[in-house]
Amino acid sequence: MQHKQISQNLNVVSLISVGKHPQSGRERRAEQDGRAVELGMNLASDNLTVLHAGDPQQQALRSYAGMGLKSIRVLQLDSAADAVAPLGNYLQQHGPDIVLTGIRAESGESSGMVPYQLAEQLGWPLVPRIADIVDVKDGVAEVLQALPRGQRRALKVRLPFVASVDNAAQEARQSAYGPASRALMDLQAVESATDDVRAAWEEAPARKRPKRLKVVKAKTAAERFKAATAKSQGDGGKVMKNEPAAEQAQAIFDLLIEEGVLR
Amino acid sequence: MIFEWLHPLLIAAALALAVIGAVRRISLWRAGQPAEQSISLIAGLLTIPKRYFHDLHDIVERDKYMAKTHVAAGGGFVLSAVLIIVVHLFGIESKILAWGLLAALALMFVGGLMVAKRRQNPPSRISKGPWMRLPKSLLSFAGAFFVLTLPAAGVLPEGTGGWILTIVLTALIIWGMGEMFFGMTWGGPMKHAFAGALHLAFHRRQERFGGGRSTGLKPVDLGQDILGVSKPTDFKWNQLLGFDACVQCGRCEAMCPAFAAGQPLNPKKLIQDMVVGLAGGTDANYAGSPYPGKDVGSAKGGPTQIITEGLVDPETLWSCTTCRACVEECPMMIEHVDAIVDMRRFLTMEKGNTPNKGAEVLDNIIATDNPNGYAPASRTNWAADQNLAVMKDVKEADVLFWVSDGAFDMRSQRILRSFVKLLKAANVDFAVLGDEELDSGDVARRLGDDAAFQSLAKRNIEIMSQYKFKRIVTTDPHAYHCLRNEYADFGGDLFKNVEVLHHTTFLNELVQQGKLKLDTFSGGTVTYHDPCYLGRYNGEYEAPRELLRSLGIEVAEMERSGFRSRCCGGGGGAPITDIPGERRIADMRMEDVNTTGAELVAVGCQQCTAMLEGVVEPRPEVKDIAEILADQLIEEVH
């Protein structure tokens, strides 16, 4: 992907976490976080801060550094601590223009709540699942949001904002051993509270959720191809833009009941 | 003759200039890094004659005409040079010496004529340009000094000849000495003699002399500021010396599969580019074949300039299959593969720039210990029905069967199963490491990621060290090479008492001992493809052939076989970096096979099997020797 040379001195922070390889369970650079760093490097090269809250000794951080980072800023936390508050404080203090995260972590809570919680704490907008940031002009960024089946939605977002980076964004560049082993881990001691809620949880590997069977009634190969690739028509769904909020909420509520999500 | 004083003066001047040039040239080499193995000056120099007559000459000998030519021209010149100094410079008056000199010059003259003949219709592999004037220079040198020596030998009276003869002779002597003395150290074609002789003495792989073999890559010190070679001065000094020894004979070019496939690699040009780099300048004077598809003249470099930024395109480096055909063929014993991998190391470990699937494969190797990212716990799935002893349980066995990543590939599993069938039939006490085995690191290392390789090597060694066994046997020549030639750098004691064998060697032993009963093969003509990592890397050419013979097969040899076997295209990570060319190497190899009329091509490597089977049908069948043997096995019913 070719980026326009973005003239402003953008300050970008990419948040990184410790990933987990799906086959070996080994710690690694997380896929989406890697993309967040890649996007950050393309947007802000020198003004990019790559930020991690956790253990600075963690080897997986080195594989982010191998992308050519001179340093990684680490807010030193012990493993039981809640990362959101210290991250929020740090961002509040440094006031970057854009904060990039993955959509969902590969280990730990994996809830994907961090960007939302940060946005809430900072009072900034959150743009989920972005594929690219095409341009930033006069304090407004032109963002491409990734939709299913390769579709994109162009958005204009005022700085500062938090965005989570989708798998549709450019893949993280190769990590090289030399720079990885030489990068500086720039430590900052922070205060943190133990995440009590998490302490009570039990962790288990994620399992694929069962998929709803799709009955394809197609008779010919062409029809099957269409069924597999065409964008979903969403029979029965409806777009409600102008209705009063209560009506919209009721529609969502009804749907959740219908789908058996709420009982 | 007139001007008696002139010629000694000229000789002295030429020699003095040569010495200055030599000092300058040596300082260019010494800008490189210290060698791993230090060799004292005197001891080194003393090895030169023997190494010239054995090691170097053995390779030159493959081209009989050139061997004779070189003995005449080179031998004649060295003798002449010594005697010229004695007779003409120091003016020692001795008829015997003078006659000796005449004989040496005559020999050199004959050599010069032979060079001239070779260069009348030169094959495309040899460089033209300044090299085309070399025969004339040899003839001028030998001819002029011959005439000049006649009076000293008493054939002509002193003072014969007039102005004209003197002027002509003087001109020829200046030309001759300009090429032979001055050019030797200032960068003319004769530089190969100066650098070549010293390269014999200070070669980085001393083990290669006297018939030895040294093929394992040297480990990278991972603590260095720059990993791999970024600029010419990052090479070891004796590597730079080696580059300078190149005679541009193009034997490497003629053997290079990537060059033949039209990929942008020519080992000769690469070495010449290294010379451009170490001395500084451009490749405008290069007068040989280019990198296919690339123009000559725009490459620029210097001793401290990044090589891949303007001198050599990374694509050139990634085209190499590390087949070592060039190294095997090079009369100057230059180590192309070392240089290529050194530069790849920089691209991968510093730049993070391994092309195509490279990054993904390396990521997988790091995260899952196998190049395709399969679950490490599924490594032994292939053997679910094989009832194999696993080291973790038995702790001890005669033979450790190194399964390799073929475990994950359905085609390779057929080879593995055949081999197991043979082992069981011969009642061999063997065990596997099961899921504890990791990728050997071959691909990671050839792709330049020595860090990943070293990590795998160390972990594999640690695992193996827990168990007791006398031999490691593997069906994968790449793993074989790593285990046998490269792990020892990290292995401490493990390999002192353990022998590493390729399955063909081991099976041959079993057959010779009568432990396998085999039926005669009756399936038509068979040819054998030597895998690079079994043949050139490990010198095993015989065992596979003997095995085939034991089945009553008379191998229909390809022209390129044995140490001259052509690569299948599968080594060095080449299928992963996949640099486009005009042809596929595997297709060319299959054409070689077809010229023998074979219906079956026997191989000893799963990678070769995959590459050759990838050639579109109709084509001969491809089978590993283990499969062929297993098909002929007479199983005893108990």
Ligand code: SF4
């Ligand atoms: S590298 Fe060796 S084989 Fe190739 S041209 Fe030079 S001397 Fe000849």
Ligand code: SF4
């Ligand atoms: S190793 Fe093989 S592919 Fe590489 S340069 Fe030499 S001959 Fe060519």
